[in-house]
Amino acid sequence: MSSISDSDDAVRSERSGLAALVFDAKARSLFFQVILAVLIIIAASIAVRNAGANLAEQGREFGFDFFDRPSDIQILTTFGTWLLDYEAGQNTVWDVFLLSIANTLIISVAGVIFATIWGFLLGIFRLSHNFVLNSFATIYIELLRNVPLLLQIFFWTAVLRLVAPGPREEGWLIPGLLNFNSKGIYGPYPLVEEGFNFTLIAFVIACVAAWGFARWARRNQDRTGKQSPVGLVTVALLIGLPTLVFLVTGRPMGIEWPNFVTEGPILRRGFENGIGSYIAPEFFALFLALTTYTAAFIAEIVRAGIQAVPKGQSEAAGALGLPPGLAMRKVILPQAFRVIIPPLTSQYLNLTKNSSLAAAIGYPELVAVFAGTTLNQVGRAIEIIAIVILVYLTISLLTSAFMNWFNNRVKLVER
Amino acid sequence: MTPKFYPLAAIAMLAAGGAAAGTLDDVKAAGKLKCGVSQGLPGFSTPDDSGKWTGLDVDYCRAVAATVLDDPEAVEFVSLSAKDRFTALSSGEIDILSRNTTWTITRDTDLGITFTGISYYDGQGMLVPASLGVTSALELDGATICTNTGTTTELNITDYFKQHDMTFELVALENSDEVVAAYGAGRCDVFTTDRSGVAAERLKLADPDAHVVLPETISKEPLGPSVRADDKEWERVSRWVLNALIEAEEYGITSENVDEMMSSNNPSVQRILGAGDNDYGAAMGLTKDWAARAIKAVGNYGEIYDRNVGPDTPLKLDRGVNNLWNNGGFMYAPPIR
Numbered sequence: 001m002s003s004i005s006d007s008d009d010a011v012r013s014e015r016s017g018l019a020a021l022v023f024d025a026k027a028r029s030l031f032f033q034v035i036l037a038v039l040i041i042i043a044a045s046i047a048v049r050n051a052g053a054n055l056a057e058q059g060r061e062f063g064f065d066f067f068d069r070p071s072d073i074q075i076l077t078t079f080g081t082w083l084l085d086y087e088a089g090q091n092t093v094w095d096v097f098l099l100s101i102a103n104t105l106i107i108s109v110a111g112v113i114f115a116t117i118w119g120f121l122l123g124i125f126r127l128s129h130n131f132v133l134n135s136f137a138t139i140y141i142e143l144l145r146n147v148p149l150l151l152q153i154f155f156w157t158a159v160l161r162l163v164a165p166g167p168r169e170e171g172w173l174i175p176g177l178l179n180f181n182s183k184g185i186y187g188p189y190p191l192v193e194e195g196f197n198f199t200l201i202a203f204v205i206a207c208v209a210a211w212g213f214a215r216w217a218r219r220n221q222d223r224t225g226k227q228s229p230v231g232l233v234t235v236a237l238l239i240g241l242p243t244l245v246f247l248v249t250g251r252p253m254g255i256e257w258p259n260f261v262t263e264g265p266i267l268r269r270g271f272e273n274g275i276g277s278y279i280a281p282e283f284f285a286l287f288l289a290l291t292t293y294t295a296a297f298i299a300e301i302v303r304a305g306i307q308a309v310p311k312g313q314s315e316a317a318g319a320l321g322l323p324p325g326l327a328m329r330k331v332i333l334p335q336a337f338r339v340i341i342p343p344l345t346s347q348y349l350n351l352t353k354n355s356s357l358a359a360a361i362g363y364p365e366l367v368a369v370f371a372g373t374t375l376n377q378v379g380r381a382i383e384i385i386a387i388v389i390l391v392y393l394t395i396s397l398l399t400s401a402f403m404n405w406f407n408n409r410v411k412l413v414e415r
Numbered sequence: 416m417t418p419k420f421y422p423l424a425a426i427a428m429l430a431a432g433g434a435a436a437g438t439l440d441d442v443k444a445a446g447k448l449k450c451g452v453s454q455g456l457p458g459f460s461t462p463d464d465s466g467k468w469t470g471l472d473v474d475y476c477r478a479v480a481a482t483v484l485d486d487p488e489a490v491e492f493v494s495l496s497a498k499d500r501f502t503a504l505s506s507g508e509i510d511i512l513s514r515n516t517t518w519t520i521t522r523d524t525d526l527g528i529t530f531t532g533i534s535y536y537d538g539q540g541m542l543v544p545a546s547l548g549v550t551s552a553l554e555l556d557g558a559t560i561c562t563n564t565g566t567t568t569e570l571n572i573t574d575y576f577k578q579h580d581m582t583f584e585l586v587a588l589e590n591s592d593e594v595v596a597a598y599g600a601g602r603c604d605v606f607t608t609d610r611s612g613v614a615a616e617r618l619k620l621a622d623p624d625a626h627v628v629l630p631e632t633i634s635k636e637p638l639g640p641s642v643r644a645d646d647k648e649w650e651r652v653s654r655w656v657l658n659a660l661i662e663a664e665e666y667g668i669t670s671e672n673v674d675e676m677m678s679s680n681n682p683s684v685q686r687i688l689g690a691g692d693n694d695y696g697a698a699m700g701l702t703k704d705w706a707a708r709a710i711k712a713v714g715n716y717g718e719i720y721d722r723n724v725g726p727d728t729p730l731k732l733d734r735g736v737n738n739l740w741n742n743g744g745f746m747y748a749p750p751i752r
Contacts, residue, residue, distance in 0.1 A: 057645040058505060058527030074573045074585040088573045161600040167559070182601045183559060183584075266547055267604055268557045273582065281602065282586070362588040362597070368564070372498050373587065376565035379526040381502050 119298025305340035450476035481712035498565035538632035540610035561603035659706035661748035663715035
C-alpha cells in the first residue's frame with residue numbers, strides 16, 4: 001500500500017516540476033505568457049534605450065516642452081480655426097494640436113452621419129424589387145468600393161475645381177441660400193444675440209418632455225392597449241416650444257449673409273473672408289469622398305443584416321396584421337441591427353482613420369498639420385508620432401465603446 | 416504614401432542601434448551613396464526622359480559619389496517630400512540631403528542635421544496669373560496662396576503678410592506637383608516658393624506665358640546640402656566637395672582640362688587636384704585625387720550651373736548672386752591648403 005502512495009507522490013512532485021510545463025495546461029500557459037511578457041519588455045527597453053542613445057548622439061532630447069512654443073504657421077480656414085479662434089503667430093503648438101484634432105473630428109463626425117444615412121438608403125435600394133434602384137445601387141457599390149480611396153479623393157478635388165465658378169464669381173449651390181466658387185462654399189451665419197439662451201433652455205425642456213411623453217405612452221399602451229401619437233407630439237414639442245419661446249423673447253438672433261464684393265482691388269473682390277459661414281473646398285472634397293466610399297460598404301452591411309432576418313419573421317408580422325412599414329420598423333430592423341452594428345463600428349473606425357489621407361489635398365487635419373508641418377518645425381518625430389497614435393487610439397476606443405453600448409441596447413433579450 | 420513614412424522613420428530610430436558615425440565607411444562598404452532629392456524640380460533634381468536623375472542638386476551628389484567611390488553613377492536617389500526630408504536624413508534612410516533645402520538656425524540645431532555649405536543663393540518669389548493685373552506683392556491683400564507644406568516658404572509668406580498688415584488664406588500641400596495643379600486650376604491666386612522653383616514649376620503650367628513672377632524677393636533662401644549632425648568626418652567630406660567645385664571654377668579647372676591642369680605650375684591648382692606631393696584627401700579618409708575625381712565627373716560649379724539652370728536651359732536663370740565672388744556674386748569657397 002505504502003509503495004503505491006509513494007509512487008503517487010513521486011508523480012505529483014514530478015508534475016509540479018519541469019514536466020508540469022508539458023503536461024499541466026495551466027502551468028504551461030502561464031510559463032509561455034511569462035516568457036512572452038519578458039521578451040516584450042526586453043524589446044521595448046532596447047527600443048527605448050536605442051532611441052535615447054541615437055537622439056543623444058544627434059544632440060536632440062526627448063520631451064514635450066515644444067507644446068508651449070509659439071506657432072507662426074498660417075492654416076487653411078476650417079472648423080478648427082473657428083473653434084480655437086486661431087491666428088498665425090498668436091497661438092502655441094498646443095493650439096495647433098487641438099485645431100488639428102478638431103478638424104479630424106469634424107470630418108469624421110460629418111462623414112459618419114452622412115455615410116450612415118446614404119449607406120442605409122443604398123442598402124435598401126439594393127434589396128428593392130425596382131429594377132432601376134436595384135441596378136443603380138449594385139453598380140454604385142461595386143464601383144466605389146473597388147477604387148482606392150486616395151484616387152477618389154483626388155477625383156472629387158478635381159471635379160470640384162472643374163465645376164466651380166472662378167474665384168471672383170458668385171456661383172449658387174442652393175439658390176438664395178448657399179454660394180460657391182473655387183474658393184469654397186459660402187452661406188449664412190447665425191448671430192446669437194442676448195436672450196437666445198431662453199430658446200436653448202426651451203429646447204432642453206422640450207427634449208425632456210418628449211422623452212417623458214414617450215415613456216408614458218409606452219406604459220399606457222402596455223396597460224390599456226391604447227396607442228398615442230408619439231412621433232407627432234415629439235416633433236411638435238421639439239420644434240414648437242423653442243420656436244414659441246424664440247418669438248416671445250423677440251427673435252434674439254440675426255443672420256449674417258456672405259458679402260460679395262465687386263469693386264476695389266482685384267484680390268479683394270469675390271466673397272469677403274470672415275463674413276458668413278464658410279466651407280473650404282478641401283473639406284467638401286474629402287467629405288464627398290469619405291461619405292460616398294464608406295456608404296458603399298455600409299450598404300452591403302445593411303443588406304446582409306436585413307437578409308439575415310429569416311423570412312418567417314416578416315410573414316409572421318404580416319399574419320399578425322402589421323402593415324409592411326411597421327413590420328420593417330418593429331420586427332425586421334431591430335433584429336437586423338444585431339447583425340449590422342458590429343461591422344458598422346469597423347466602418348466608422350475606418351472612416352476616421354481614412355480622414356488622414358486628407359494630407360494629400362491640404363485639408364489641415366491631425367496628420368497633415370500636427371504630424372506634418374509641426375513635426376517638420378520642432379523635429380520631434382518620436383514624441384509627435386506617439387501622440388498621434390494615442391489620439392487615433394482614443395477616438396477609436398471611444399467610438400467602439402459607444403457602439404458597444406448601443407449594441408447592448410438592441411441585442412436580443414433572451415429569456 | 417508619405418503619411419505612412421513617419422511611423423517608419425520613428426521605428427527606424429527606435430531600432431537602429433548605434434547607426435551613428437562612420438557614414439563614409441558605410442558608403443564605401445555599400446559601394447553607393449544614398450542621396451535625398453526632390454520629387455521632381457526641373458533644374459535641381461528631376462528625372463530626364465530616360466529616367467536618369469539630372470539637376471544641380473543631383474550633380475552635387477554625383478560629385479560626392481565620384482570623390483568617395485570614383486563613380487558618379489554609384490548614387491541611389493531617394494525622392495522625398497519637403498515634409499519628410501529631415502526625418503529621412505536623421506533616421507539614416509539617406510546619407511546626404513541635397514534637395515533645394517534652406518539653411519536656417521532651427522534646422523541646424525533642432526533636427527539633428529548639419530548644413531555643409533551653400534550651393535545656390537535663392538530667395539522666395541511669387542507667381543500670379545497675368546490676367547489679375549497685379550504688379551507688386553504689396554497688392555496681394557486678401558489673396559489665396561498655394562505652397563508646399565513643411566517649407567520655409569510657408570513661414571516667410573506669413574511673416575511678409577503680417578509685416579505689411581495684409582490678410583491671406585494659405586493652402587499648403589505636400590506634393591509640389593499638387594501645388595502647381597491647385598494653382599493652375601484657380602484654387603489659388605498666388606503660387607509661392609523659391610525663385611528658382613517658381614521658374615522651374617512655371618514650366619509645368621499649361622500656358623507658362625500667362626503667368627508673371629512678381630518683382631519682390633521676400634526672403635533669403637540659401638540652399639545647400641546637409642548631413643547628420645553626429646558625423647564630423649562625413650560632414651567634412653560633404654563640405655569640401657562643394658568647396659572644391661567652387662574653387663575649381665575660380666582657378667579655371669573644368670571637366671575637360673582637369674588632366675592637363677594636373678601639370679599646372681599654379682600651386683593652388685596643384686593643391687586642389689592633389690598633384691605632386693599634395694595630399695589633402697588622406698586626412699578626410701579619401702584619396703589624394705579626391706577633388707579631381709569630382710571635377711572630372713560633373714565639372715566645376717560654373718559648368719554645373721550652366722548645364723542645369725543657366726541661361727541656355729529652359730529655366731533661363733542668370734548667374735546673378737550665384738556668380739563667383741570675383742565676378743560680383745556670393746560664391747566664395749574657403750581655400751584648399
